[in-house]
Amino acid sequence: xxxxxxxxxxxLVMLLVTAGSTVALWARHDREEPVTVLGTxxxxxxxxxxxxxxxxxxxxxxxxxAAQREVLxxxxxxxxxxxxxxxPGIGELAEYADQHLLEPLDDLYDPRExxxxxxxxxxxSDHLYWVxxxxxxxxxxxxxQGAAPARGPAPLRSWCLGMGDDGASGWPGTDWIEDLxxxxxxxxxxxxxxxGTGGTRWWRSAPVRAAWDAWAGLLRQDRAAAAHALLTDHxxxxxxxxxxxxxxxxxxLEHQGSFAPSFYGDEADRARMTDSAPLLPGGGPVRAHxxxxxxxxxxxxxxxxxxxxxxxxxxxxxxxxxxxAGAGVFSANRRVTVEGGPVARGIARRLGAGxxxxxxxxxxxxxxxxxxxxxxxxxxxxxxxxQDPGIAGLLQDVxxxxxxxxAHTAGGGAAPRTVCSTE
Numbered sequence: 001x002x003x004x005x006x007x008x009x010x011x012l013v014m015l016l017v018t019a020g021s022t023v024a025l026w027a028r029h030d031r032e033e034p035v036t037v038l039g040t041x042x043x044x045x046x047x048x049x050x051x052x053x054x055x056x057x058x059x060x061x062x063x064x065x066a067a068q069r070e071v072l073x074x075x076x077x078x079x080x081x082x083x084x085x086x087x088p089g090i091g092e093l094a095e096y097a098d099q100h101l102l103e104p105l106d107d108l109y110d111p112r113e114x115x116x117x118x119x120x121x122x123x124x125s126d127h128l129y130w131v132x133x134x135x136x137x138x139x140x141x142x143x144x145q146g147a148a149p150a151r152g153p154a155p156l157r158s159w160c161l162g163m164g165d166d167g168a169s170g171w172p173g174t175d176w177i178e179d180l181x182x183x184x185x186x187x188x189x190x191x192x193x194x195x196g197t198g199g200t201r202w203w204r205s206a207p208v209r210a211a212w213d214a215w216a217g218l219l220r221q222d223r224a225a226a227a228h229a230l231l232t233d234h235x236x237x238x239x240x241x242x243x244x245x246x247x248x249x250x251x252x253l254e255h256q257g258s259f260a261p262s263f264y265g266d267e268a269d270r271a272r273m274t275d276s277a278p279l280l281p282g283g284g285p286v287r288a289h290x291x292x293x294x295x296x297x298x299x300x301x302x303x304x305x306x307x308x309x310x311x312x313x314x315x316x317x318x319x320x321x322x323x324x325a326g327a328g329v330f331s332a333n334r335r336v337t338v339e340g341g342p343v344a345r346g347i348a349r350r351l352g353a354g355x356x357x358x359x360x361x362x363x364x365x366x367x368x369x370x371x372x373x374x375x376x377x378x379x380x381x382x383x384x385x386x387q388d389p390g391i392a393g394l395l396q397d398v399x400x401x402x403x404x405x406x407a408h409t410a411g412g413g414a415a416p417r418t419v420c421s422t423e
Contacts, residue, residue, distance in 0.1 A: 034059035035305045038075070039086040040068045040294065045262070048324045055320065056311045058304050066165065069366070076101065076299075083300030084309060090130055090416060091364045093297050097129045097414035103298040105131055108306060109313035116421035117358050118293065118332045129414060131313045132293035133321070135332040137258040137347050138359065139179050139289040141279055142244055145270040147252055153283045156221040160243035160251035161229035162236065163380060170373035172234045173215075173380060174361045176255060176280075177372075178290055180211035183277040187288045187355050187420040194360035194419045196368070196402050203399035212379070212391050214281040219383040225249060227384035230377070234263075241265040253279065257292065258347045262328045273343055288355035288420065292362055293332060357420040365415070371401040 037060055041049050046064040053060050065071050068087055075081050081101065087093065096102050104127040111119045111128060118132045143149055149158070163172050182190045185207035192198035193208060202208055219226045228248060234256070240246040242263035244254045254260060255276060261268040277286040298309055311317045315335035322329050322336060330338065330351055338348035350356075361369045375394040382389040 034061045035084065035300075035302070035308050036060070036082040037062045037084045037086065037308075038068060038072060038082040039064050040066060040088075041086075042066065045325065048326075049321070052312075052317070052321050052324050053308070056308060056317070058308050058311075060308065081299040083302065083305040084296055084298055086133060086294050086296045088292055088294055088359070088362050089366065089369070090295055090358070090362055091369060092366045093130050093295060094414040094416070095365060096297070096299075097127075101299060102129045102414075103301045103306075104128060105298060105309060105313075108310045113315060113333050113335055115334060116418050116423060117291070117356055117416075119418070127414075130295040130297040131309070132332040133296045133312050133318070134294040135330045135351050136292045137289060137330070137351050138175060138292060139182065139276050139286070140256075140258065140273050140347075140350075141276045142254045142256055142260050142271050142273055143252060144244065144267075145272050148272070149253055149274065149279055151278050153281055154253055154279045156218050156225055157249065158251060158253045159218075159225075160247060160254040161225065162232035162234035162243055163229050163377065164231070164233040170377045171361060172256070173376035174372050175257075175290070175359075176215050177208075177211050177376065178360045179255070179276055180214055180280055180282075181207055181360075182290055182357060183280060183284055183287050184211060184214075184282065187357055187422065190288070190357050190360065191419040194358070194363045195415065195417075196364075196406055201399050201403070203395045203402060209391065209395060212395065216379055216383060216389050216391060218281050219380060223384055223386060226380055230380050230384055236263055241267040244271065258330065258351075259328050271343070273346060288357055289350050290359055291351060291356045292359040353423060355420065355422050358416070360419070363416060363419055365405045368398065368402050368405055371398045 042064040193202040236242040245267040275286045318331040318333040318336045379389045
């Protein structure tokens with residue numbers, strides 16, 4: 001064999017080895033599927049969230065939808081859940097955890113960076129099944145700059161009301177009931193009601209009935225406004241500046257969470273905020289603030305999915321998310337500080353300290369939550385039609401759902417043991 005021939009053979013062998021390695025590399029690459037993430041953020045906020053995820057260097061595929069609960073249920077029933085879901089309903093996440101569909105996050109973040117009431121330690125084994133990746137403040141009212149409300153309960157004509165949503169409608173009404181229970185009865189009663197514990201049939205209790213009567217009494221002041229609220233999206237017109245700045249009927253106040261400025265468009269800088277308690281029916285001092293969040297949970301246990309959760313929950317990831325998302329996005333991570341004007345600082349201060357309680361309907365089991373939504377919408381519809389809302393019957397119906405759920409989960413479950421914090 002000549003030297004020239006040997007060289008050609010060696011070159012051919014090296015070419016084949018290289019080609020084989022390349023084929024193997026591409027085959028392995030094709031098998032490395034991107035991490036699938038299902039969330040509620042759409043449009044501009046979805047774009048910013050995807051920018052955040054790209055910065056992690058982990059291949060992903062994000063789907064944002066306002067009908068997330070329905071989409072997730074369909075995917076789970078089809079046996080194809082997303083790797084990661086981000087949603088506000090920790091009661092719903094607890095049910096998935098009870099069905100052994102969620103992976104624990106125990107080693108993916110330090111719960112001390114979040115603390116109560118954000119921590120998810122719940123089950124007897126104290127596994128962590130979710131982590132808040134965005135926090136929102138409730139128990140507040142928005143008004144226009146220069147038009148601060150008087151101290152005292154506000155009449156219905158002052159309130160901008162919208163009960164509609166792309167997904168589950170009715171939650172803006174449950175926010176009213178929750179805030180009334182919290183401010184009138186305090187965090188202890190509120191927590192037992194939200195969790196369905198304490199040996200009391202809470203939906204038929206005096207604190208819940210009194211809050212519901214107060215809200216219905218407010219609605220009865222103007223049947224036309226009640227009817228309008230039933231047909232109005234809580235965000236206002238798609239191309240408008242939210243209910244507060246595109247005011248129907250001259251409303252000047254909006255009982256809405258800290259995310260409200262995202263609806264106000266060019267007018268967002270003119271929005272101001274105050275505590276809701278003095279303005280609610282009956283008025284009174286602030287006893288606590290309701291808070292909510294978007295919580296990430298893990299259906300898939302791939303190293304990439306776990307790495308994405310770890311980076312998203314970290315102080316660095318949370319800080320970057322707040323920077324990208326801009327005004328209206330806050331973190332529950334204690335290591336993330338907020339820079340901004342007095343409104344942003346006021347929201348951050350209330351989110352980070354003092355009596356705080358998780359949104360009650362978010363904590364409730366999905367069946368109870370849905371019955372709560374339905375009862376609120378029926379109250380509004382009956383008042384708008386000039387009928388007796390039949391509150392006792394509506395609350396009895398929700399209690400039946402709660403009783404059935406309690407019997408089904410007797411002995412524990414992954415639902416959170418702590419709803420309120422006094423830190």
